[in-house]
Structure formats: structure tokens, C-alpha cells
Amino acid sequence: MFSGAEFDNLPAVDMHIHTVHCGHCSAEMTLPNIVHRAERLGLKQIAVTDHVWNEQQLAMLDVLEQEFEVVEPQITVRLGAEVDVDPRHGDGRLIEQIRPCFRPLIIATHAYPQSTLMWYDDGHVSRRTKRSLLKKWFRWVTAAVRRENVDVLAHPGVLLSREGPELRFEAEILDRFTDLFGVMRAHGVAFEINEQVKFKLLGPQQLDTYHNLPALAAELGVKFSVGSDSHQLAQIGQLHWASRIARRAGLQAADFRLYKGCGLVKRPAKA
Ligand SMILES: [Zn+2]
Ligand SMILES: [Zn+2]
Numbered sequence: 001m002f003s004g005a006e007f008d009n010l011p012a013v014d015m016h017i018h019t020v021h022c023g024h025c026s027a028e029m030t031l032p033n034i035v036h037r038a039e040r041l042g043l044k045q046i047a048v049t050d051h052v053w054n055e056q057q058l059a060m061l062d063v064l065e066q067e068f069e070v071v072e073p074q075i076t077v078r079l080g081a082e083v084d085v086d087p088r089h090g091d092g093r094l095i096e097q098i099r100p101c102f103r104p105l106i107i108a109t110h111a112y113p114q115s116t117l118m119w120y121d122d123g124h125v126s127r128r129t130k131r132s133l134l135k136k137w138f139r140w141v142t143a144a145v146r147r148e149n150v151d152v153l154a155h156p157g158v159l160l161s162r163e164g165p166e167l168r169f170e171a172e173i174l175d176r177f178t179d180l181f182g183v184m185r186a187h188g189v190a191f192e193i194n195e196q197v198k199f200k201l202l203g204p205q206q207l208d209t210y211h212n213l214p215a216l217a218a219e220l221g222v223k224f225s226v227g228s229d230s231h232q233l234a235q236i237g238q239l240h241w242a243s244r245i246a247r248r249a250g251l252q253a254a255d256f257r258l259y260k261g262c263g264l265v266k267r268p269a270k271a
Helices: 031-041 055-069 091-095 127-147 174-185 205-211 214-219 239-246
Strands: 013-017 045-052 078-083 105-108 190-194 225-229
Touching: 013 078, 013 190, 013 225, 031 045, 031 055, 031 190, 031 239, 045 055, 055 078, 078 091, 078 239, 091 205, 105 127, 127 174, 174 190, 174 214, 214 225, 214 239
Parallel strands: 013 045, 045 078, 078 105, 190 225
Antiparallel strands: none
């Protein structure tokens, strides 16, 4: 067990956790178990942010909301969502269907725009096709972060990383992100330092240069969020790689903008 202050450059929080309702978590990921685990670890705040890929999954948020009502945590617990910028439409309209009480609202892209290709589908398309999909990706995500109530962009760069194993987060790749980060700053959308990115990048060249992405975002005035993207209890609060990336990007705890607005939130009862 560790205390939440283990990562001296991160706030003692975990703002990206999934539940058993998403269909690909371990069965132990119930709301009470998640809260209990986070309390034991000494975290001060967590956000439960389950996947919404399509309209059918909106009903799951209602189920979670009911479960959330009876939780009595000893730490601050928020009920948010990780909503996909729906690849069928490419304009992020699914985001607007999430009720504004689910905060933080994290937006993510797990598939290429107007395509059924997922981020892990390597080797099925030519590099040229991927390049054109990525051009679309920047247009698509830039439009999505402008939508109302968006708080965080999940795991930036993961889709881009699949363009080819030799790609590094340097030079022209960073140029591509400059406009997007400008829009994120203007709309108050945070860059998420996500622990699971360490498993998704392709090889040491990408792992060794990924910190350039948050460093550029920080330089452009973007704020940060941090999450384990847990799908198992043991992953909650495990932010070792995130802490290392934040350090290499020159970030400090004050660079993280925790969602503070209204929404579904439970705070510890005063003694
Ligand atoms: Zn995700
Ligand atoms: Zn996630």
C-alpha cells in the first residue's frame, strides 16, 4: 500500500477509472470496490469514467448514477464518462448526448474517423491511408474539443503512434499538435497523462519521446489531468509511468487542473 502523496509531482488523485459495466473490466470493478480501494490507497479524489461508444451505452450511465446515489465515500468521488468521438459521424455529436452532470467529461478516440479501424488494428492499411486518416483525425478532434462541457482529451497521441513503429514524437509530429493544443487551451480542455499509454506506444523510440507532447501542451498553456485508466482494482492509483512522463515534461502538481465544477460528486461526510 502507498500513500497518495507517493508521486510528488502529481495530485493524489486518479481521474480515469472504468467499471464492470463497460463489459471488458474484471468482475471486481464494482463501484463500492473501486471506492474502497481508492480510500485504502490514500487517494484524495477519484473519477469513475466509463466508456460510452454509442447511443446504446447511454443507458449504462443511468445504472451507474443509481449505484452512485448510495455510495458513502471517505474521499471525493466523481461520476464522469469517457465518451468516444463517434467514428460513424466524425463530428462528435455523441458528446452532446451525455447529460452535463457526468463530469469530468473525457473525450477519446479509439477508432479512426469514418472507419471501423481500431487503434490496435495494425498492418491492415497502408501507411498512406493511415496518413490521410490522421489528417482527418486532427480535424475531427479539433472540432470535438470545441463542444460544450468537454473537460479532458484522453491519451493524446495513441492513435497517431500507430502510423508506424519508427515514428517519434518530435519535429513535424509536434507541429501537427500545435493548433489542437491552442484550441484545447482556449476551451479549457485538459491533456490527460494516462498510465496505460505505456502499453500502447510502439517501441522505445516512441516511449522515449512521448514526453515532448505534454511539454508542448504545457508551453502552450494547456492544463493536465491524470488517470490510471484502470480496468482492474490493482491498477487504481498506479501512476508510476505517468509521474515519470510528467517529470520529463517539466510538469508539477499545480499544472493539473482538477475538475471543480458541478456534477455528480460525493464528498466525505464531515465528522
Ligand atoms: Zn480510452
Ligand atoms: Zn479509458
